[in-house]
Amino acid sequence: MGGLTVMQALAAKLPGERFLYLGDTARLPYGTKSADTVRRYALQAAHALTDHGVKLVVIACNTASVGLPYLQEALAPMPVIGVIEPGAAAALAVAPNGPIGVIATEGTVKGGAYVRAIHAHSTAPVVQQACPLFVPMAEEGLTDGPIAEAVAHRYLDPLMARLPKPKVLVLGCTHYPALKGVITRVVGPEVTLVDSAAITANAVERLLDEKGLRATEKPGEHHFYCTDAPDRFARVGEIFFGNPIDPGAVEQVDLQ
Amino acid sequence: MGGLTVMQALAAKLPGERFLYLGDTARLPYGTKSADTVRRYALQAAHALTDHGVKLVVIACNTASVGLPYLQEALAPMPVIGVIEPGAAAALAVAPNGPIGVIATEGTVKGGAYVRAIHAHSTAPVVQQACPLFVPMAEEGLTDGPIAEAVAHRYLDPLMARLPKPKVLVLGCTHYPALKGVITRVVGPEVTLVDSAAITANAVERLLDEKGLRATEKPGEHHFYCTDAPDRFARVGEIFFGNPIDPGAVEQVDLQ
Incomplete structure (x- = not known):
């Protein structure tokens, strides 16, 4: 979808x-x-x-x-x-030396396709996080409010607590743009979101x-x-x- | 699973x-x-x-x-x-005149199998609620804490606000027993949970x-x-x- x-x-x-x-x-x-x-x-x-x-x-x-x-x-x-190569290139254009954050499904994170695509051009550190609830939340239209915010904190806080903090976050799943508002609020406006679409x-x-x-x-x-x-x-x-x-x-x- | x-x-x-x-x-x-x-x-x-x-x-x-x-x-x-017929029979044994609450996947709710199975033996009112996030939450092990509780309130409060309040709640999905603790807290201990297993x-x-x-x-x-x-x-x-x-x-x- x-x-x-x-x-x-x-x-x-x-x-x-x-x-x-x-x-x-x-x-x-x-x-x-x-x-x-x-x-x-x-x-x-x-x-x-x-x-x-x-x-x-x-x-x-x-x-x-x-x-x-x-x-x-x-x-x-x-x-x-x-969608991986274009997303990786866009993230590198924003933060050539990283660190680059990637959120995606369990399959994409495990497969490591973003890590490979980024490391083919750069040694920028890449940090990944699977966000399994984001897809069913988006399909249910649960894209804002306290539940969406709590789930986003659960996934994104550990990623953003990393030092130095990622300057760019790849939305590595085509469902995630539906949650762009809440993701921006949780990671802060100084983090650039890369939307593959x-x-x-x-x-x-x-x-x-x-x-x-x-x-x-x-x-x-x-x-x-x-x-x-x-x-x-x-x-x-x-x-x-x-x-x-x-x-x-x-x-x-x-x-x- | x-x-x-x-x-x-x-x-x-x-x-x-x-x-x-x-x-x-x-x-x-x-x-x-x-x-x-x-x-x-x-x-x-x-x-x-x-x-x-x-x-x-x-x-x-x-x-x-x-x-x-x-x-x-x-x-x-x-x-x-x-699993439907045994679950419906168990709910009727607890509350022969209803009302009976059923929580299940979107497919089960739409298909109306519990409503048919209950109404084959009784005119007890049946109220249903689809809980799409419960399956991915259970698979992620997110079965307790503030997120699980908030999601449970979102699905169950409208069901339990019905008058008279359902005396029995059928866990109409084999994943839901993993969330039994939080479901009991949200609906109250006076509501009997029917677990198909x-x-x-x-x-x-x-x-x-x-x-x-x-x-x-x-x-x-x-x-x-x-x-x-x-x-x-x-x-x-x-x-x-x-x-x-x-x-x-x-x-x-x-x-x-």
Whole structure:
């Protein structure tokens, strides 16, 4: 569901492009699954999209981005882009010497993809924290108030007590922008939050231009696929997409 | 994972029986999925167990119990038992005229299985509340303290403000017994909590005796199947099973 924040940024940035979105709602969340399972599910999802003739695949999920090299190889020569590299680059632009804080799902933290992406370019110290309750809180709309604040303190205080204090905090899960307000209050306004959605949209724009793939005229309406009930997808999806989702544009597919 | 609370009660009640347990960890949680998807997944899981020659199937999950009639038909003449009917019967034994409170996942509440099971025997009013954060809180071990208490108040206060106040509260999700302490504090000690685990174990014992299927000597060690990483299953599973789980007795299977 959180990938819809990325789709929203992409659609705003690239109004000439038509997007096909797939949300694997029957098997969500990916955040607690093993890397092997996530890679396998991500490839099934990507095939469902390439079967519909897309020209580029965005893995709009931090946890599933663990499968990026695997999907790039399996789908070659199709360009495939994830959210980790753009997020890591944006964090380094703010704080080249760190320390850099990363909050993400259990799967992303364990996989260490942000640590690897940052350390490929810098020796900046990276501190990570898994925030398992943030996804169900965001899906329930529990994004503000005393409970949201208490949970945010539980996860973020230990991260921010580190010396020196991180100057930048990567929101390493596409659900977390829904909690931006409370996260900012807890970490303080001097910490820059990196939200993958906007940054990934920039990276996709650059890649389309590089490959000469950019559309000049929108070839049709966006379309949404999901693997469980379309009505729930449309209803919960609007929280993340920030726009109404026409239930008629949502289609249930089976990935197995 | 919560089904392990039921397995614990079963193993304690029926020390002569050998249990095969399957946790569909790759696709959990079931609580937010549609009834169609849950039925399909539950049947795949049940077939994986019947392929190993079990004599009785327990659906140790409230959400998946929506598939009980479907599984009973598909697996006939194999006896199949769910957790809803025993829970509803226990609630009615405490408060025959209600009102009866039910807390459960979004899927169980929407499916209305408890309401149907109670109203098959009584006109007792039933009030339901979905508690989506309870499952991830239990899996994170966040079962006590100010956050757990605040979340419990959020879900339970509106239910308990009803007049007359429910005399009994069904813990309609196998994860919720992990939060029994905080739930009791919030609803008050005069409200009886119905925990499906022990009640289902009694129902299974009766059914085995009725069918003459009761084992007299344990034919081997329990075995655990899961659909994602066995090490996480063993680690998180111990919270719910209340006993160590030998990682050597956990085997990953593919249900697709």
